[in-house]
Each structure stands twice: as structure tokens, then as C-alpha cells.
Amino acid sequence: MTETAAPDPTLLRKQVRQWIAENRPAKPDFLEPENFMFVETDEQFEYLKSWQQKLYEAGYLGMDWPTEYGGGGYPPGTQNVVAHELSRAGTPALLNIIGLQWAGPVILQFGTDAQKRRMLRPILSAEEIWCQGFSEPGAGSDLASASTRADDNGNGWRVNGHKVWTTLGRFSRWMILLARSEPAAAKYDGLSFFLFPMDVPGVDVQPLIKITGEGGFNQVIFSDAQMPRDALLGQVGQGWPIAMATLTFERGAAEGTGAGSGGTTPGIGVAQVVELAKRASRNGSPAVRDPILRDRLADMWIRETASGFARRRTAVPALVSDRPFAIPLMSKAVGSEYVQQLADLACRILGPDAALWLGDPDAPDGAGWPHAYMNSFASTIGGGTSQIQRNILGERVLGLPKSK
């Protein structure tokens, strides 16, 4: 494996800044998806796809991945520098997040050389989009109770079952699939992890309608869908530990993702809600004069600033030596709940007009605030609910006994 020398972070930062200034695309005339989970239309998809392609061609994706698989071969953490700059500049969202942050890292960790050579480069270039087949109607927070079957029939596995919340499902070429291959084995030992080709017969992708009335998410129904032997990642029965490793990458708690970490500032920040409060009126006076709203806004500003410094503190090991994993592991719950409460606060600032919804000509900011509030539940529920996150933090970081 080749490793390129670490670039000077200051120089890299400067180069990236300049590249962004020269290459960022114009704002589209349609709704720009705030992140990959909100892609619904073909034009939204193509817009984000061409941005990711451009970024990869410039060498700013997969910088930590080995060169033989399409990466940059730089030392771990290099991609984070770019992630910070992209986040800072507010560039368009990255499209193939499930490939970059979930599937890619676990293929690198558990895959065969052939799987790495086949799968990784098209993840970076966005030629092949990935989705995730973990959750089921009967298996949400209790993921290990998944009942989708993968039955070994000699040529590979035949899949039957139902997966939900498959973001980008209808655009995807591949799915990371957690399925029960050993029905006789104990709950946690009967699962295997597959790289499932979405183009085989027997795969029905249907839209799942969110509380906003929009699609974007999908559900996938498998009816005797056949996958080949080389679809298996790792060993038969190793599905649960690989799924757990996937979730560690997903929650931003491990190095080695294709898009890096630390750039995941929430889509909305307190500055935007301050700006809203300055122009909104409340009972005839500017909302910004209301003492209760002022207190709430100051509190949100404190929380946003604290999260920023907490992230920076993790770069100084001695400043997190009491609990090295607390800050990375808490960032998912803290960040997603922050965005949710901020969007809710914005709705409260809107006054009576908070009651208007998408499509009403008089809705303030096109009803973007109630829309953001409703969509925020995607992050407080998906990828392990905030409640599951607190179990994980309590058990793994504080060492408390298990809750079951």
C-alpha cells in the first residue's frame, strides 16, 4: 500500500479554499437538497452528482484511501482538512454519503482485494450510488432482530424481505444489506453482511412518504432476489459486528471515511435564526426584543459554540484524556437535537405565520422553517435514535450496566 507524505495542512487549506472559490457551482433554480437524504428529483440528483464528480476529479475525496483503490494515499485525517473547508464554505452537499462514509470504510476494513478494487473507486466518483438496507418495519432501534432472509442456494443467496428508509434507493446501484442467513443461529450470530446488486430481478423500490408529504426515502421489497457468492462481505454470521462497525463510521466516531469528518456542521446555524428574529415581528414589535426569545437564542449560540470547541478539543488528546470517546460518540445526538431545537425555535419566532406550509404564497421563507423542523427528525431517529445514542454513551463511555 502506498502512502503519500502528509500535505502541509495550511497549504492544503489554502489550495482547497481557492479551488472552491473557482469551482463551486451556481445555486440551482430548484430546491437545493440540504443533504443527501433530501434528494427527490432527477435534477437534484444530477446537480449533486456532478458536484461530487468534480470534487473527486480535483483529488479532494477519498484522500485517506489507498491509491490502488482510487484514493489519494495520504495519512489518516487528511480528508478532514478538506471536510472543514467544504463545510465552512457551505458548498453543495455530497451525494454518495452512504458509499463514502458507511460502505467504503467497511469494505476497506472487511472486504477482499477484489471487492475493494471493484467497489471503491466508483463510490468516490459517484458513478455508483449506494444505499443502506438495515432497518425493517419490525426492526428499528433493535436492529439485530432483522428478519429479511438470505438463503444460501448454492449459487449465492436468495433474498426475501422488506427494508425501509433506504435513502437514495431508487438511484442506487448497490446496497449494504444486513440479512438473516443462519435462521437457526442465535439472534446476533445469524446475520450476514452483503454488498447487494440492486439491478437483479425481484427488487421492488417504492417511495416512502415522509411527514412533510415528500418522498426521498424509499422502501425496498425483495422477492426471491438472487445475489452471487462474492456479494458476501467478511464471513457468514459476521453481519452484526460489521453492522456495528458501519454505525461507528456513520456516527463519525472513526477515521477513514471517504468524505472525512469534522465538516459536519449542521445545515442550519443560530446565525440564520438570529437573522430571522431581526426581521420577524411579534405582537407589533421586532421579535428580537422579546426577552424569552433572546434567552433561547443566546442559549442556542452557547450550544453551537460549545460543540465547535468540543470538536477542536478532540485534536488535543490530553484535553480529552478523561473520556477520549465521549465527544465523538455524543456528536450525533447533540448535533441532531441542536438542529431540531433550533428549527423549532425558528417556528416559534414566526408567530401566527408558522401555521403556513409549503406552497402557500404568504408562508415566511417558503415555510422552510417548519419544513426543516419536520425533516430534522430524520437525524434524531435515523442512524440510531437519540435514545439509543444515550444508551451507547451510558454503556460505552460511562460504563453503566446494559439496559435490556
Add this chain to the structure above:
Amino acid sequence: MKRPADMNVPADFGFTEEHEVLRDSARRFLAERCPIEAVRRLSKDPIGHDPALWKDIANLGWAGLMVPEQYGGAGLGMLHEALLLEETGRCALPSPLLATTFAAIAVMHAGSAEQCERLLPALASGDAIGSLALTEPRASWEPSDIDATATREGSRFVLHGEKTHVLSAATADWIVAPFLVDGSVALFVVDTGVSGLSVRPEVGIDPTRRTGRVRFDGVRVDASARLAAGNAAVLAEIHHRATCLLAAEMVGGAESALAMTRQYAIDRKQFGRQIGSFQAIKHPLVEIMIGVEQARSLVYAAAAEFDQTGSGEVGDDVLVRMAKAAISDTFWYATDRGIQFHGGFGFTIDCDMHFYFKRALWSRAMLGDAPHHRTHLAKSLLDD
């Protein structure tokens, strides 16, 4: 509004190996010399601290940690002091250290070279206990809300007024306090032995500290008692630094409260299960941990920012206010839940949690509570 990225905090908080050595050696020293049994004993002691321990602490250089070397101190920065006070807060150390540190900061920032020369070496060596009196009976958290007056009488000043919640008041040798001279803020260093000065020890909520109400009834002091550079802006700077350090001490207290409750949740069994397995206990403990990590990040950032701006420059108050607001809420929550989760035992004086609970109540009431600081932050955020 100011964005965090604009704040003057180095990427690594200016943290060095020297900081780590100080923190780790403080932790070891205090674990040995200030176990909770010592806190319990000193909580009933009339003077409230152990003079032998104070001497040893002074010999370690802690009393003069930030005092410049030319005046007998170690010449270290706010991040050093914050990390040290986090450790003293962790063990609820009953000591004149906080009061003396505050007094030294006031002299360092407001004193002339001659005054620094005269006052700082004794404070740095622990030979003198100092204190800083920032509150008056009208109970304002605004440092410039001052009723006490200093009136010129020839070459001297006559001091009138009253200061409340003065740390270590009964044991202090000198008290630094603001007075109005012709309507403007001035700072005076007053020897507690002078005629006209009286101290009434307060019955405080926090048994690990001693405070008092100090009256100045026509106290006559020489002009040299007036700190040369003491004005409203310098007082604000001193106030912010003291607030940052109190917040650091509170982080340590909250951390201990979390550690104690965590241990109890592991040890205590009810219904045949460890109570820490119940999510009604587990999730609030996680909330406390998140709160401590967030507040601690702000304290380190605020301290690092002071070290960046240096002495004499009036720093920004945003991070200090954020830190004190965040830890005031978190320390309270950690100890309020700490009492509750210890159950019936938690309600008794035999459970150590009450020391931290009372520290949380005292500390949040000093130098501005969370809503007070959020009110100020809202001005920076919304009115600029």
C-alpha cells in the same frame, strides 16, 4: 454577532506538556491531601481550611501561579490556572486559594509596579491571604454597580460602604474592593486590621467555603492603597477573569458529582438490578456528561483566549459568559440529579453529594448566573 471561528483561540488551545504536568501533579497531590473525609472535617472547622495544607499548597507555587516571576510567582497563564482550579473543584478543596488568586489578579491588572512589588510576593508565597470583594448588599452582578465611596481627605481616602459574599473574609489579610471616587470606579487594597473595618462571618450555604460581610465605616487609608490603574474597564477585565476561573472550578465539581452518581448507579441494586441499567437513571447521567464536556470546552476556550490577548488588554467577554452560563446550569443539574439518584441516602448529610450540591448553588449565585450571562450574550448576538 461573533462567530467562534473569529474568536481569538489557538487551534490547540495553547495547551502544552507543561499544562499536562501541572494538572496531573495537582490531581495526585489533592487525591492524597484532600480526600472527601478532609472536606467533611474542614466543613465544620471554624476557619474552614487547614493552615498546614495551605502552606504546602503555597510551597507548590499554586497561590502565585499567574503572578509574574519578578514578583515571586510562576508567571503562568489562565489555562494553567483553569486546569489547576478544575482539580481543586474536583475535590471541593476548602482553601483560601480562590480568594487569594482573585486578589492577585486584581493587583496584577490594576496595580503600579510599586504596588505589585509591595503586594504580590506575599500573596504568591501564601504568607498573606487576599480576597476580592465584588458584591454589595443591593446584590447586583454588574461589577460597576457600586455604592461604596472613597472620599479624599488630604493625602488620604476615607472609605464607606459594605461588601457581601467576600471569600475568606475572616482570614484575609488584604481585601481588594471597588469604591467610587467622585463617581468613578477605583480599586483599593485594604488591610483588614485597620480601624473602621469589620467583618461579620456569613452563614453560607456552602460549608466548604467561608465568606463574610465586610463593612467600611470611615476606614482611612493612604493614597498608596488605591490601585494605580483601577477603573471600570480594568474592573470588568478582573471580573471576567475571576468568572472564568470560578467556572473552571465548577467544571471539576460537576465532574466529581457525575463520577459519584455513576459509581452509585453501578453499585446500588434495586429490584435485583443495578439502578444504572434503568434508562431513567442512565439517560440523565449521559445528559450531565454532555453538559460537562460542552461547558469544559467553553472554559478551556475562554482561558485560552485570555492567554492569547495577554495581560492589560481588555479581552472579549463572550466566551467567559458562555462558559459561566453553561457550567452554572450543568453543575446544578449534575448535583440536583446527584442527590435524587442517591435516593434516601442522598437526602442525608452522610452522603457526600451535598457538598457538591451546595457548591453548585453557591457558585451559580456568584459572578452572574446563567440567565444573567445569557442576557448579556443576547446583546452581543442580537443588538450589534
